[in-house]
Amino acid sequence: MTFRQARYDEPLVCELAPGRAAAEAPAAIPGLPERWRRKTPLAWPELSELEVVRHFTRLSQMNFGIDTSAYPLGSCTMKYNPKVSELLARRRTAAELHPYQPEETVQGALEILWRLEKGLAKVTGLPEASLQPAAGAHGEFAALLMVRAYFRERGEEAQRTEVLLPDTAHGTNPASAMMAGYTTREIPSKDGCVHLDELRAAVGPKTAAFMLTNPNTAGLFESEIVEIAGAVHDAGGLLYYDGANLNAILGVTNPGRMGFDVAHLNLHKTFATPHGGGGPGAGVLAANDRLAPYLPVPRVVKRGRKFALDYDRPKSIGKIKTAYGNFGLDLRAYVFLLSHGEEGLKHIARRAVLNSNYLAHRLGRFLPRPFRPLVKHEFLLSGAPLKEKGVRTLDVAKRLLDEGVHAPTIYFPSLVEEAMMIEFPETESRQELDAFVAAFERAVSDTPENLHAAPRNTSVGRVDEVLAARQLLLSWKDLRAAAANLEASGR
Amino acid sequence: MARWIPGDRSEEVALLKELGLSDTEELFADVPKKVRLGRMGVGAGKDEPDVVRAVDQILDRNRPYSKFASFLGGRIGTRFVPAAVDAILSRSEFYTAYTPYQPEASQGTLQAMFEFQSLWVELTGMDAANASLYDGATSMGEALLLCHRVHEGHRFLVPASLPWEERSVLENYATGFPIRIESIPFDPRTGCLDLAWVRTEVGRGDVFGLLADVPNGFGHLDEGLLELKSLLGTVPLVIGADPLALSVLEPPGSWGADVVVGEGQGFGMPPNFGGPLVGLFACRKELLRVSPGRIVGATRDVEGRRAFTLTLQTREQHIRRSRATSNICTNQSLVALAFVVYASLVGARGLAELQGRVTERAHTLASALGGVDGLSAPRFEAPYLGEFAIAVGRGNAHAFLDRLRRRKVLGGHPLADPRPGRPGLGEELILTAARDTTDDKEIQRYAKAARAALAATGAA
Numbered sequence: 001m002t003f004r005q006a007r008y009d010e011p012l013v014c015e016l017a018p019g020r021a022a023a024e025a026p027a028a029i030p031g032l033p034e035r036w037r038r039k040t041p042l043a044w045p046e047l048s049e050l051e052v053v054r055h056f057t058r059l060s061q062m063n064f065g066i067d068t069s070a071y072p073l074g075s076c077t078m079k080y081n082p083k084v085s086e087l088l089a090r091r092r093t094a095a096e097l098h099p100y101q102p103e104e105t106v107q108g109a110l111e112i113l114w115r116l117e118k119g120l121a122k123v124t125g126l127p128e129a130s131l132q133p134a135a136g137a138h139g140e141f142a143a144l145l146m147v148r149a150y151f152r153e154r155g156e157e158a159q160r161t162e163v164l165l166p167d168t169a170h171g172t173n174p175a176s177a178m179m180a181g182y183t184t185r186e187i188p189s190k191d192g193c194v195h196l197d198e199l200r201a202a203v204g205p206k207t208a209a210f211m212l213t214n215p216n217t218a219g220l221f222e223s224e225i226v227e228i229a230g231a232v233h234d235a236g237g238l239l240y241y242d243g244a245n246l247n248a249i250l251g252v253t254n255p256g257r258m259g260f261d262v263a264h265l266n267l268h269k270t271f272a273t274p275h276g277g278g279g280p281g282a283g284v285l286a287a288n289d290r291l292a293p294y295l296p297v298p299r300v301v302k303r304g305r306k307f308a309l310d311y312d313r314p315k316s317i318g319k320i321k322t323a324y325g326n327f328g329l330d331l332r333a334y335v336f337l338l339s340h341g342e343e344g345l346k347h348i349a350r351r352a353v354l355n356s357n358y359l360a361h362r363l364g365r366f367l368p369r370p371f372r373p374l375v376k377h378e379f380l381l382s383g384a385p386l387k388e389k390g391v392r393t394l395d396v397a398k399r400l401l402d403e404g405v406h407a408p409t410i411y412f413p414s415l416v417e418e419a420m421m422i423e424f425p426e427t428e429s430r431q432e433l434d435a436f437v438a439a440f441e442r443a444v445s446d447t448p449e450n451l452h453a454a455p456r457n458t459s460v461g462r463v464d465e466v467l468a469a470r471q472l473l474l475s476w477k478d479l480r481a482a483a484a485n486l487e488a489s490g491r
Numbered sequence: 492m493a494r495w496i497p498g499d500r501s502e503e504v505a506l507l508k509e510l511g512l513s514d515t516e517e518l519f520a521d522v523p524k525k526v527r528l529g530r531m532g533v534g535a536g537k538d539e540p541d542v543v544r545a546v547d548q549i550l551d552r553n554r555p556y557s558k559f560a561s562f563l564g565g566r567i568g569t570r571f572v573p574a575a576v577d578a579i580l581s582r583s584e585f586y587t588a589y590t591p592y593q594p595e596a597s598q599g600t601l602q603a604m605f606e607f608q609s610l611w612v613e614l615t616g617m618d619a620a621n622a623s624l625y626d627g628a629t630s631m632g633e634a635l636l637l638c639h640r641v642h643e644g645h646r647f648l649v650p651a652s653l654p655w656e657e658r659s660v661l662e663n664y665a666t667g668f669p670i671r672i673e674s675i676p677f678d679p680r681t682g683c684l685d686l687a688w689v690r691t692e693v694g695r696g697d698v699f700g701l702l703a704d705v706p707n708g709f710g711h712l713d714e715g716l717l718e719l720k721s722l723l724g725t726v727p728l729v730i731g732a733d734p735l736a737l738s739v740l741e742p743p744g745s746w747g748a749d750v751v752v753g754e755g756q757g758f759g760m761p762p763n764f765g766g767p768l769v770g771l772f773a774c775r776k777e778l779l780r781v782s783p784g785r786i787v788g789a790t791r792d793v794e795g796r797r798a799f800t801l802t803l804q805t806r807e808q809h810i811r812r813s814r815a816t817s818n819i820c821t822n823q824s825l826v827a828l829a830f831v832v833y834a835s836l837v838g839a840r841g842l843a844e845l846q847g848r849v850t851e852r853a854h855t856l857a858s859a860l861g862g863v864d865g866l867s868a869p870r871f872e873a874p875y876l877g878e879f880a881i882a883v884g885r886g887n888a889h890a891f892l893d894r895l896r897r898r899k900v901l902g903g904h905p906l907a908d909p910r911p912g913r914p915g916l917g918e919e920l921i922l923t924a925a926r927d928t929t930d931d932k933e934i935q936r937y938a939k940a941a942r943a944a945l946a947a948t949g950a951a
Contacts, residue, residue: 005596009796013606013835014613029739029847030854031874036712036740042839043613049575052835056579056603056828063599065587073589080495081587084539088546089763090577096555098563099765100904102896105559108552109764115549122531134625134766135821137808145666175808175818179636181667184813221521252519253526268821272495274583276825277600278590278785279623280767297910311909317666318910319659322566322628322754323765330766335546339495341536350515351496351503357518358506374521401596406589412809429497430506453793458595460792465594468790468802472779474619476609479789 003404005458006061013055014476017045043476062459063277064406070432074378074409074421075170075217077247077269082339085273085332094331099323103308109327110307114300116334123337123345124243124263125256126286130295131325133283136244137172139264140211142285142320144180146262146294147209147238149317160208160237166194168217168413170244182208189415192218192371192380200231207237214258215245215376217413217421219356229259238262238291243284246270247425248353248377251346255286262287271333282329296320351426352377355433359424362437366444370416377425383418390448393418398462399446399454403439560933561901562856564710564878564924565654566627566733567765568757570845571927572833576759579832586825590785594800595792600824601799604787607831614734615751616742617773621784623827624770624819627731627754628657631702632664633772633783633817634729634750638700639668640781640816642727647672648692648701650684652708655908655915657731661702675701682871682880683713690722704731705740708906709880710922711873712740720747727778734758734771734830735849736876738842750774750782759833760826769826780806783817845927849877852925852934859938860923865945870920878924880906886948887918894944900937 029037064071071078088094097109117129133139144163151157163177167186174184187199193216203210210232214222222228232239241255241263247270255263267273267282275281287295297316298309309324340348353376360369360379367381383393397407397420409421424433443451455461473479507513537545556569563569580586584599591597591604604622611620624630635647649661651674661672673692676685684703692698701723703716720728727749734753737743743751753771756762760769774782780803788802808815834842853875860868860881869879881903883891888905895902903923908915 010602012602012609013831014609027844027847029843029850029876031850032739032876033712033714033874035714035717036874038737038739038741038843042738042842044610044834044839044842046838046840047835049573049836052832053575053578055835056832057582059599059603060579060582060584061599062597062602063584063588064593064596065584067583067587071589073592076589078589081583082495084542086581088543088550091547091550092555092557093547093550093553095761095763096557096569097553097764098556098561098569098762098901099567100563100565101554101556101901102893104896105554105556105901106764108550111549111552112546119533122533125528134629134768134823135819137818137820138625138629141818142663145663148666171807171809171812171815172818172820174813175811175815178813178815179664179667179818221519223521223523226523226525249522251528251531253522253528254531257526257528266821274586274825275589275821276586276823277588277597277603277828278824279822280769280824280826281821282766312911314911316910317663319628319656320663321660321766322626322656322768326766327764328767331546335542337533338545339536339539339542342531342533344496344536345531345533347496350518353518354503354506354515357510361510374518397593398595401593406596407593409592426496430502455595459598460595460794460796460798462793463594463798463800464790464792465800465802468788468800471788471790472619472776472802473789474608474779474786474802475605475612477612478619 003402003457007459008058008062010055010058012476014044016051016055017047020046069405070428070436071406072408072422072424072436073406074423075244076409077423077425079272079425080427081272081274082336085335088335089328089331107307110300112331112334113324114302114307116330116337117300119337120265120284121286123254124286125254126263126288128292128295129284129286131284131330132296132320133264133285134321134326135279135281135283136264136266137176138320139283139285140172140176140242141179142296143240143262143264144176144182144209145317146287146291148180149294149315150291151208159205162206163209163211164202164207165211166216167415169211170213170217170242173211173242192220193222194228196224196227199228203231203235203237207235209238209240211240211242213242213245215248218371218380219375219378220371221376225258244269245377248349250349252349256288262291267329267333272336273329273332280326280329282326282333348426355424355426355428359422359433363440366441378421378423380416381420381422382416383420386444391451393420395451395454396443399443399451400439401455402457403443405436405439556901559899559901560936562903562923562937563901565904565922566754567762569762569926570757572759572761573836575836576829576832580825580829585828591801594798598799601787603828603831604824605789605799607827608787610831610834611771611773614737614742615732615773616744617751618776619779620773621782621786623822623824624772624784625823626768626770627752628660630752630770630772631657631731632660634752635661635664635700637750637778637782638727638729639670641778642699644697644699645669645671646698648675648689648698650675650677650703650707652677652682653704654708681873682707682709682711683873684715686715686718686722693722693726698726700727700729702729702731706733706736706876709871710875710878711871712875713873717746735842735846738839739846749778755830756826759829767823767826769823769830781816784819785822846876849925849927852929853877853879856925856934859934860941863938863941863945866941878922881921881923882919885945888921890948891944892921894947895940898940898943900940902937
């Protein structure tokens with residue numbers, strides 16, 4: 001495919017229309033004391049609607065999205081975001097609801113939350129769910145606070161200070177453990193999966209929880225999951241499910257069945273809500289009977305035919321954000337759940353895993369694949385052999401951009417040298433898979449010179465990240481100061 | 492069922508054949524029988540027309556605030572959103588993109604986030620801002636942890652008037668650490684911080700940070716805030732600020748704030764029943780390396796052209812893991828985009844005029860409600876902008892608001908903690924807000940409904 005990304009030398013929005021400042025100061029604010037009044041006017045321009053729309057439309061054209069390109073980022077589950085969800089989320093009956101409206105006036109919103117929670121409880125096999133977390137990592141943090149509250153009640157909080165996780169864990173896992181005040185301990189992997197003997201040796205009276213994603217970040221199903229759950233529970237610890245990779249096992253198994261006590265899901269992955277260029281996401285907390293009493297308040301309940309917000313949960317950890325979660329995203333996820341239903345969800349897992357295995361099989365001809373061949377939603381390749389010709393995984397990633405596809409997740413997990421982590425969800429066709437294989441082949445077989453010079457077809461060429469960290473120009477204010485300095489030194 | 496999975500059965504058969512398999516079931520041979528599922532029980536899928544009908548049927552049970560005379564406010568706003576904002580947010584190159592980990596292909600998102608950071612820097616007068624956190628409350632939580640990282644001590648002081656949700660979020664962010672959050676008492680007449688109390692407590696040497704908000708939880712501008720930094724010395728000062736208010740107020744950077752956080756949803760997003768929101772976060776440059784969240788920086792590409800990229804990533808979870816400054820990964824990019832698009836459409840002068848209009852409306856509302864017998868409006872004597880607390884003399888806030896609702900008025904929200912048995916603000920307090928679109932008729936309707944509601948309480 002010939003691909004050329006739009007290339008505008010677009011100024012910052014605040015650099016547009018220089019010199020066109022407001023003619024006069026705005027009228028005084030009634031009742032505003034002089035001491036509070038802003039003395040230097042806010043430096044932001046007066047622009048016409050067209051100027052603003054054109055600026056941001058140009059910026060949008062300097063972006064990859066799922067709608068423009070295949071997006072095989074491992075562990076990110078970049079599947080198609082259905083348009084009907086966008087339509088329904090923009091209804092006035094959804095958008096123009098203030099969270100503090102009386103319950104009588106938001107029965108529909110409460111019903112959506114209630115139905116989605118019930119649906120996700122069934123999907124996870126855990127009896128209760130809360131939609132309050134804003135994202136996956138936020139859900140991890142909240143779940144660990146629930147774990148802490150659980151052990152506090154049992155008088156074991158001071159003793160259980162350690163969270164265990166495999167060396168392949170997402171970075172958010174250890175970071176969430178840190179934020180919840182736990183120390184972390186990594187369990188080494190064996191052939192890409194949890195080393196059961198190492199885990200058995202590590203669990204004990206200090207263990208609060210073991211955090212695991214299954215399938216894991218190597219794309220492998222942890223087949224010893226029953227033994228893992230047994231080892232953690234026998235030591236009195238809890239088992240935490242990181243739901244980032246749930247897509248692969250929808251309807252095949254679920255966290256409850258595998259023995260997990262508490263889980264988070266990312267609705268922006270498995271349930272197709274858009275990623276928005278980095279957010280908003282939507283997180284879900286699901287818990288078994290032991291941990292459900294600690295879920296954040298309010299809980300959405302049904303009393304007779306009425307839905308209500310229940311704050312009377314004495315064991316609850318309280319609030320982890322304002323209001324009830326990212327409702328706009330929850331609504332989209334509900335649309336997705338309702339559309340697919342039982343068979344659709346099962347089909348998702350099968351097709352995603354099929355896509356992944358097919359692609360792994362084809363790409364395995366170009367680069368080595370660590371670990372066993374049967375994978376789930378994603379797989380790993382090692383770019384290590386390319387080093388011989390002076391090429392790194394980073395160069396291949398940049399070269400792929402020139403083909404009009406997004407790069408895979410790279411350099412993660414760290415146990416594979418020069419890792420590439422590839423995930424093609426169920427919404428990508430065989431045609432796209434084959435096109436990616438062809439693009440990948442062109443990329444890895446290109447000359448080192450071309451690979452180092454990539455990308456050429458994107459809005460900008462290879463970006464100097466070291467310079468960014470050194471000069472730390474983080475705002476328009478910094479740019480103005482730097483320009484002034486330059487001018488001063490020039491004189 | 493929707494056509495979101497491509498091809499038919501034959502495509503899958505062909506793919507399986509390439510793998511030497513005959514059934515997708517074989518792809519799950521590594522999942523032990525013991526954990527396999529039968530049915531989930533989530534029901535059958537629906538076609539798009541049926542989905543639209545079913546979801547609309549549920550949504551139609553909502554009554555949007557626009558059907559009422561609405562005076563709901565707090566951190567979440569109901570300001571008018573120009574159509575152009577959603578036109579930009581609907582560009583799927585923006586909304587279907589991932590985090591810009593490949594800068595060359597993501598200049599659109601990166602530049603927009605740089606512009607967002609620039610705007611929050613201009614509004615706050617701080618050195619640097621990040622590319623957003625989840626919401627205002629979690630920004631406060633992250634600020635608390637930042638203070639704890641850089642200053643000795645175990646006590647964090649917050650106003651007693653802080654909304655209970657934010658207080659609860661702060662308690663949760665503090666849970667894992669030896670931190671005690673304490674309430675700064677307020678003057679019962681003005682609702683403003685007791686500075687003498689602050690001076691004494693800071694003098695004990697075990698306070699590692701203080702959070703204050705503008706406007707405060709009662710909607711007021713507390714002049715004491717302008718003196719706070721001189722009381723605190725090296726103890727970090729966190730300011731929670733409303734972005735619209737900052738368009739007319741002296742920026743917190745000029746009166747000593749070390750961190751400025753806020754909720755940005757009111758710039759360009761409808762409330763969406765409370766989410767998505769967007770957490771604003773700015774700080775002094777010295778604190779940048781221990782601050783949370785993604786940061787976009789300007790740099791050059793190989794040809795020397797200006798370009799943008801994520802920077803200072805060594806603070807973040809995907810690099811630093813258990814030693815990261817925060818666990819945040821996904822943030823609120825698209826809402827941050829709405830924030831900067833909105834401000835650019837309205838302009839600096841437009842924002843100040845908007846705050847002026849809302850403030851004038853709020854003062855008109857206060858005069859109207861002030862004449863209602865049995866209502867203390869505003870409850871506190873301090874300057875305010877768009878909102879203020881009121882107090883019902885008889886009965887409680889819930890009963891009063893419920894009576895208003897029956898007269899098509901959403902009169903505000905109760906300030907008390909709804910969790911049974913929790914200490915906090917009184918059952919009589921309500922936060923009521925003017926909107927940019929509040930007209931005289933709505934104000935009269937509120938006053939009339941309030942009279943009727945209080946008369947009914949009196950009779951009962």
